[in-house]
């Protein structure tokens with residue numbers, strides 16, 4: 001699913017009208033009909049439409065007409081200077097007048113009337129501001145939004161809950177508290193900001209008939225990962241396949257006290273379908289892990305010649321889980337990067353050791369994937385955690401572009417980007433918030449890279465499948481642990497195989 005900004009809406013509108021000669025009123029009516037499908041008319045009878053005087057308001061006036069035509073009781077209120085009503089809104093306004101559907105222009109005197117109508121309604125349809133809102137809400141607009149929030153039964157917002165800047169996610173003074181948002185053509189970028197989550201309710205994205213080639217032309221290259229993309233990328237194991245077709249990978253992980261990290265990351269790679277997997281760790285970890293790992297091989301990290309030979313033949317290498325934030329880990333990472341050309345996926349201590357010395361990242365373009373959480377990203381970038389949380393797409397993109405690598409920034413709605421294309425991962429849940437999850441993810445991504453997916457798609461698919469397994473298991477489990485995820489990997493990947 002595409003993500004877009006206010007500007008994307010403007011560009012699309014202009015292209016449709018000027019280049020492709022599709023009148024705006026046609027798109028508005030498509031928007032009206034698309035939104036109408038979600039008005040839940042089987043369960044509601046009384047609607048209050050509150051429209052502004054821009055095109056978002058015009059959508060509302062069209063929805064009012066459709067609701068009337070379907071036998072609903074509809075009260076229409078307009079806030080704003082009617083003289084400044086947009087052209088398409090005026091068309092819908094005149095249709096309402098011709099159909100004898102009365103409209104109320106809101107002023108200070110009739111706010112109590114608005115309040116009583118809202119109290120008595122099943123649904124308020126919020127069409128005050130959409131993508132055109134860019135400055136603070138004041139005066140009568142503020143009062144109207146406050147009255148809606150205080151007195152509504154349910155509110156459905158059209159395109160954007162009035163009060164959110166669709167591009168930045170800033171709340172401009174006050175905001176409609178929507179139960180449902182029916183957004184047009186793309187998920188608004190502003191909705192990614194954590195502060196908007198309490199206002200947007202359930203978000204539905206509806207197409208309004210803009211042809212795909214126009215959408216492609218104005219694509220912002222930001223998406224929410226969907227299941228089809230995963231299915232397109234999962235390799236089919238045909239009967240002529242050999243283990244060499246599914247990649248040779250190595251995992252550098254573990255240290256005393258962190259044997260589990262080594263086991264989990266390695267076993268996740270095995271279960272994700274790698275042809276050959278080797279854990280490379282200190283001899284203490286090797287002795288313990290080798291008793292649990294049946295399919296994977298193990299190697300002592302200090303057996304220099306053997307390690308060098310093995311990693312030279314690898315298709316992907318996972319690095320960092322539980323290795324310790326110390327000079328030894330740094331030296332090993334430097335060694336691995338120097339002696340290989342394949343992709344290296346770096347997590348945990350592999351990231352912590354880079355905080356003061358990012359030369360390793362600078363000198364290895366297009367072959368590194370990093371998977372930081374917010375704290376690790378703060379250490380890498382120097383930005384405060386709160387800033388990163390509020391600007392996660394921009395921060396991840398900036399870092400990815402600067403160092404020519406792929407960033408997977410963990411958290412609610414994980415961001416994956418190569419600096420040009422960005423994917424937001426919609427899967428995963430709080431039941432997965434426990435130790436070992438990052439190690440599992442590293443194992444899955446390493447395996448996918450080894451199996452021949454592009455670095456970006458391996459990361460996107462790894463994050464999606466990891467979260468998807470967690471979502472599936474959490475329906476029955478109070479807590480989902482790394483070992484639960486690992487045992488479900490083959491079954492779920494099979495499900496995604498086309």
Ligand SMILES: NC(=O)C1=CN([C@@H]2O[C@H](COP(=O)(O)OP(=O)(O)OC[C@H]3O[C@@H](n4cnc5c(N)ncnc54)[C@H](OP(=O)(O)O)[C@@H]3O)[C@@H](O)[C@H]2O)[C@H](O)CC1
Pocket residue numbers: 009012013024027028031052053054055056057058059080084086128129130131132133134135136137138141158159160184185208
């Ligand atoms: N391609 C599509 O997706 C389509 C979407 N449609 C709908 O159109 C809106 C966008 O319409 P637009 O007219 O550009 O903008 P809005 O309706 O959101 O808002 C503009 C009006 O609001 C006034 N405004 C803005 N900020 C404030 C404020 N803080 N206080 C008071 N008034 C404000 C603005 O007034 P100005 O003085 O700034 O001119 C305008 O009057 C989109 O969201 C969809 O719902 C179309 O239906 C079809 C295509």
Ligand SMILES: [K+]
Pocket residue numbers: 056126127128129130157158159160161162
């Ligand atoms: K709205």
